Amino acid sequence: MQLTAWSRGLRVTAGGSGVVSHVGAALLRLLADRAGLTGALSAGLARAGRWPVHDRGRVLVDLAVMIADGGEAIADIDVLRHQREVFGSVASDTTVWRALDEIGAVQLRRIAKARAKVRARMWQLFGGPPTARAAGRDIGAGVVVLDVDSTIVIAHSDKEGAAATYKHTYGFHPILVTCDNTGELLALKLRPGNAGANTAADHLDVLAQAIAQVPAPHRRQLLIRGDSAAATHAVLDWLHEQDSKRGRRVEYSLGWSIGEAERTAITALPTQAWSPAIDADGGVREGAAVAELTGLLPLPGWPAGMRVIVRRERPHPGAQLTQFEHRDGWRYTAFVTNTPTGALQWLEARHRAHARVEDRIRCAKDTGLRRLPSREFAINAAWCTAAAIAVDLIAWLQLIGLDSDLAKAEPKRLRYRILHTAARLVHGQRRRWLRIPTTWPWAEQITTAFNQITAIPDPG
Incomplete structure (x- = not known):
């Protein structure tokens, strides 16, 4: 009887409010913004005379965040999209498909240029890359x-x-x-x-x-x-x-x-x-x-x-x-x-x-590379670029925001301990507060990482 006592009186119902999941994904999204990656990709993917509802740089970053968070299909973008109170407006899976379809050889070169520019800034923030060892x-x-x-x-x-x-x-x-x-x-x-x-x-x-x-x-x-x-x-x-x-x-x-x-x-x-x-x-x-x-x-x-x-x-x-x-x-x-x-x-x-x-x-295979979403080679190549950005975001998060074992943890462990964390969303003092339960063993690491990311100078 004691083995099943935990479920006594437990009921599950819809209609709750104020609780959000995948809070740690906000760290990656915020990191992309503070690093200047979102803005650089937006400039690189802008097209003259076109003003899409969803900025293409924002869409690509959100896709990379979703992949880093464990998403394996474009439809998984709904995990972010249906948490508007935290992430704001996120593109639908149809828009993501359209955005990937717009990425050709020219756009890939522009994305690479934007990544290189932002990487230079991040390495400067790190004080140079860590020394490789053998x-x-x-x-x-x-x-x-x-x-x-x-x-x-x-x-x-x-x-x-x-x-x-x-x-x-x-x-x-x-x-x-x-x-x-x-x-x-x-x-x-x-x-x-x-x-x-x-x-x-x-x-x-x-x-x-x-x-x-x-x-x-x-x-x-x-x-x-x-x-x-x-x-x-x-x-x-x-x-x-x-x-x-x-x-x-x-x-x-x-x-x-x-x-x-x-x-x-x-x-x-x-x-x-x-x-x-x-x-x-x-x-x-x-x-x-x-x-x-x-x-x-x-x-x-x-x-x-x-x-x-x-x-x-x-x-x-x-x-x-x-x-x-x-x-x-x-x-x-x-x-x-x-x-x-x-x-x-x-x-x-x-x-x-x-x-x-x-x-x-x-x-990398655990971060988007294992499953390619489309029948078209060009869309799959664009997906691979998003997966590479996802790998970079995880690496930057570990270098700038995490320490001890989490700084070396593989993606699956990071998701279980950091990225998939749930919190209560509270409004007060003209701000939104994400309250992580104090019983969550990695709550301090998440708040420390958030503070370190927000301390990154504005990319201008």
């Missing part, structure tokens, strides 16, 4: 780390651009670039499912977009990380050219395929050439070692200064090994870098920190 230490003061990778987005219905993927699934194959320092999603390129993993033109396009998103004062020291799909002649030559520009240092750390030449060089390595690898905390990793192949490997046609570093480790049970690896029982991986100095163990640990991009991709 193996328990800073990668370098002032170094901005960009991680490029692709992923598969499953399509459960026939959509324009959806196709069979190399993983024997059906959907899309976007490439994205995240900033390891801040967690922002700088650039995302939606591609058909049958697009190649190592298509150099796509990598160059998305990397150029991502670098353009980095505020100019912070482009002087960049580290580009990626897997072997990015290690093509065209991409490496382009990165070498970027590194040659005056006043800029562009380093790279990209995965490298092991072929016959690499296997021959590995076989020729003396025992003393191997050094113990280090783990994510900076300690010695048992059963793993690193060595350099550069001097033993012919590299005609590749950029000057490119180094090849190999790692070996004992495979985990069930790992698929090549015939070469079966001979000595080691599993080998390699990467290339143009960093001229530094211990091999450190360079290899710095490269393995690229694995964090998988976490970023998972969070």
